[in-house]
Amino acid sequence: MDKFTKLTGIAAPMPLVNIDTDMIIPKVFLKTIKRSGLGVNLFDEMRYDRQGNEIEDFVLNQPQYREAEILVAGDNFGCGSSREHAPWAIKDYGIRCVISTSFADIFFNNCFKNGILPIVVSEEEHALLMKDAEKGSNARITVDLEAQEVTTSDGEVIAFEVDAFKKHCLLNGLDDIGLTMEKSASIDAFEAQASQARPWV
Amino acid sequence: MAPKTLYDKIWDAHVAHESEDGTCLLYIDRHLVHEVTSPQAFEGLRMAGRKVHAPDKTIAVPDHNVPTTPGREDPSNMTEDSAIQVAALDKNAKEFGIHYYPVSDVRQGIVHIVGPEQGWTLPGMTVVCGDSHTATHGAFGALAHGIGTSEVEHVLATQTLIQKKSKNMKVEITGKLKPGVTAKDITLAVIGATGTAGGTGYVIEYCGEAIRDLTMEGRMTVCNMAIEGGARAGLIAPDETTFEYVKGRPHAPKGAQWEAAMDWWKTLYTDEGAHFDKVVTLKGEDIQPVVTWGTSPEDVLPITATVPAPEDFEGGKVGAAQRALEYMGLEPGQKLTDIEIDTVFIGSCTNGRIEDLRAAAEILKGKKIAVKRAMVVPGSGLVRAQAEEEGLADIFKEAGFEWRLAGCSMCLAMNPDQLSEHERCAATSNRNFEGRQGYKGRTHLVSPAMAAAAAVTGKLTDVREMI
Numbered sequence: 186m187d188k189f190t191k192l193t194g195i196a197a198p199m200p201l202v203n204i205d206t207d208m209i210i211p212k213v214f215l216k217t218i219k220r221s222g223l224g225v226n227l228f229d230e231m232r233y234d235r236q237g238n239e240i241e242d243f244v245l246n247q248p249q250y251r252e253a254e255i256l257v258a259g260d261n262f263g264c265g266s267s268r269e270h271a272p273w274a275i276k277d278y279g280i281r282c283v284i285s286t287s288f289a290d291i292f293f294n295n296c297f298k299n300g301i302l303p304i305v306v307s308e309e310e311h312a313l314l315m316k317d318a319e320k321g322s323n324a325r326i327t328v329d330l331e332a333q334e335v336t337t338s339d340g341e342v343i344a345f346e347v348d349a350f351k352k353h354c355l356l357n358g359l360d361d362i363g364l365t366m367e368k369s370a371s372i373d374a375f376e377a378q379a380s381q382a383r384p385w386v
Numbered sequence: 387m388a389p390k391t392l393y394d395k396i397w398d399a400h401v402a403h404e405s406e407d408g409t410c411l412l413y414i415d416r417h418l419v420h421e422v423t424s425p426q427a428f429e430g431l432r433m434a435g436r437k438v439h440a441p442d443k444t445i446a447v448p449d450h451n452v453p454t455t456p457g458r459e460d461p462s463n464m465t466e467d468s469a470i471q472v473a474a475l476d477k478n479a480k481e482f483g484i485h486y487y488p489v490s491d492v493r494q495g496i497v498h499i500v501g502p503e504q505g506w507t508l509p510g511m512t513v514v515c516g517d518s519h520t521a522t523h524g525a526f527g528a529l530a531h532g533i534g535t536s537e538v539e540h541v542l543a544t545q546t547l548i549q550k551k552s553k554n555m556k557v558e559i560t561g562k563l564k565p566g567v568t569a570k571d572i573t574l575a576v577i578g579a580t581g582t583a584g585g586t587g588y589v590i591e592y593c594g595e596a597i598r599d600l601t602m603e604g605r606m607t608v609c610n611m612a613i614e615g616g617a618r619a620g621l622i623a624p625d626e627t628t629f630e631y632v633k634g635r636p637h638a639p640k641g642a643q644w645e646a647a648m649d650w651w652k653t654l655y656t657d658e659g660a661h662f663d664k665v666v667t668l669k670g671e672d673i674q675p676v677v678t679w680g681t682s683p684e685d686v687l688p689i690t691a692t693v694p695a696p697e698d699f700e701g702g703k704v705g706a707a708q709r710a711l712e713y714m715g716l717e718p719g720q721k722l723t724d725i726e727i728d729t730v731f732i733g734s735c736t737n738g739r740i741e742d743l744r745a746a747a748e749i750l751k752g753k754k755i756a757v758k759r760a761m762v763v764p765g766s767g768l769v770r771a772q773a774e775e776e777g778l779a780d781i782f783k784e785a786g787f788e789w790r791l792a793g794c795s796m797c798l799a800m801n802p803d804q805l806s807e808h809e810r811c812a813a814t815s816n817r818n819f820e821g822r823q824g825y826k827g828r829t830h831l832v833s834p835a836m837a838a839a840a841a842v843t844g845k846l847t848d849v850r851e852m853i
């Protein structure tokens with residue numbers, strides 16, 4: 186997995202609430218058996234018309250946001266389907282950090298498994314960052330995972346919470362499966378005990 | 387000992403390892419797999435030279451993008467990309483030696499219908515699947531939730547999931563339901579009350595008389611949509627209704643094992659005085675047949691209501707409502723019962739079981755549809771066979787419904803069953819998101835009886851007028 190340490194970049198504002206995973210990556214693009222190549226279809230139905238032409242108004246089609254690496258999004262981002270294609274598409278586009286007031290559970294977890302940092306901030310902090318993002322490419326936001334801080338283009342610092350284990354994995358690019366396999370003795374012991382206690386399973 | 391909730395009890399029985407910070411390895415009893423979210427996970431195993439840790443606890447079935455029309459055993463009758471995913475699942479199931487129900491098997495169907503039907507889902511288990519509606523299995527008092535593809539790979543490789551304990555919410559539905567009100571109306575009404583993010587970070591336990599009175603199928607409908615309320619999982623404590631349903635299923639325990647299982651299952655309830663982080667109570671008699679007007683499952687109203695205006699909302703929801711009204715082609719103040727419907731879809735893991743088909747057929751008996759098209763997609767081959775045996779299929783066909791083979795179909799429209807632009811559908815599925823049932827398609831979520839009523843009148847209809 187790719188590491189995430191510190192990032193300074195353009196943030197794209199998407200104030201819409203309840204952006205679901207169908208909007209992030211419509212299901213027609215789920216018929217792949219690979220993880221890569223989904224970035225061109227990120228937000229597909231909001232980004233292109235039926236003929237495949239870009240919809241000018243859409244934030245990522247505006248010249249100042251094309252290179253965005255951060256997304257400042259409305260409440261309950263990533264709700265709906267569990268498709269990991271959503272973070273794959275976000276990552277493939279080049280976005281490494283999403284900031285919102287809340288995220289849907291499964292999406293939130295999926296981000297960490299793909300080198301994306303989702304950050305939850307308060308409503309006031311969110312409003313501040315949204316305003317900053319609206320300034321376009323002149324405003325660069327810095328996200329520092331080690332320090333757990335977001336710094337606005339005006340130098341204002343916002344601290345954020347992150348689960349210690351998830352932070353550790355993200356900072357070091359660690360693969361969950363490898364880490365869990367180191368605990369295989371515990372798993373074996375559990376299985377031995379459970380097959381006694383609940384043999385019907 | 388401190389009193390425990392049902393969630394606490396199941397959780398405690400499955401912790402294989404706990405780190406100092408409270409991160410646990412939760413042991414998984416059943417892992418359900420389908421063709422869309424698993425290919426990358428199996429590929430990952432192969433690349434790392436790993437095996438499936440517990441193939442006998444892993445069950446695969448293709449459902450999301452299989453066609454629901456005859457002849458689908460032949461891959462040339464599938465779109466090319468669907469055929470590739472189904473072929474990948476075939477290959478992975480064989481290579482890794484997991485249980486498998488191919489499309490040619492009468493037991494094939496939607497993964498969340500097949501699991502309970504075959505007795506794979508049992509009380510007190512942990513159940514996961516790379517699909518958000520895994521919450522369905524919570525109806526058995528199993529801790530069940532959706533996972534992403536990386537987690538699918540993690541469970542395949544280790545039979546565990548890295549988890550932290552969620553908060554616990556109690557949703558109580560007191561009293562009795564009024565006639566014409568169903569499990570679907572309960573679950574939509576709860577989301578309407580809590581919002582789509584109201585359950586985020588929680589595991590919900592549904593309880594109360596109205597929940598107790600539900601059949602297992604109704605309970606599955608309720609838990610199915612826990613995820614639409616943002617919850618990680620929904621749970622209902624097992625009782626006689628549960629045990630009765632489970633008994634005799636192909637993979638349910640038998641003989642002495644059944645007795646031993648029952649001894650444990652009977653302890654699976656929330657102790658008196660156990661702590662919940664949040665409590666929501668609705669009165670059963672207040673719940674009416676409901677329908678969604680917008681593009682989020684929380685956009686729910688009683689069928690007797692009118693379409694709201696954006697100004698009726700606050701904050702970010704004003705813009706969302708504006709956008710939803712535009713997308714849905716609706717005007718504020720319009721009566722919901724004046725909304726004309728083009729298409730009716732009965733099916734999905736929310737409402738594709740035999741009782742759902744019975745409820746719809748009851749309304750349709752001897753009537754004809756007044757919509758452009760209507761389809762029934764049974765949740766499994768076995769549901770389909772039973773409906774044929776009971777004469778329900780004939781009622782549907784005579785009314786003008788298409789009678790399809792089992793799968794997810796127009797619930798997510800990955801196969802050719804899709805709405806066209808602006809086509810308006812009354813659907814028994816669980817999501818009304820933009821584009822969910824087809825590009826620019828418009829979805830109104832309803833119960834099976836309400837869907838049948840809409841099919842007959844050509845409009846959203848209060849089913850209570852027809853019973």
Ligand code: SF4
Pocket residue numbers: 449450496497498517519734735736793794797798815816
């Ligand atoms: S029926 Fe719909 S909600 Fe259920 S598993 Fe299939 S696609 Fe998902």
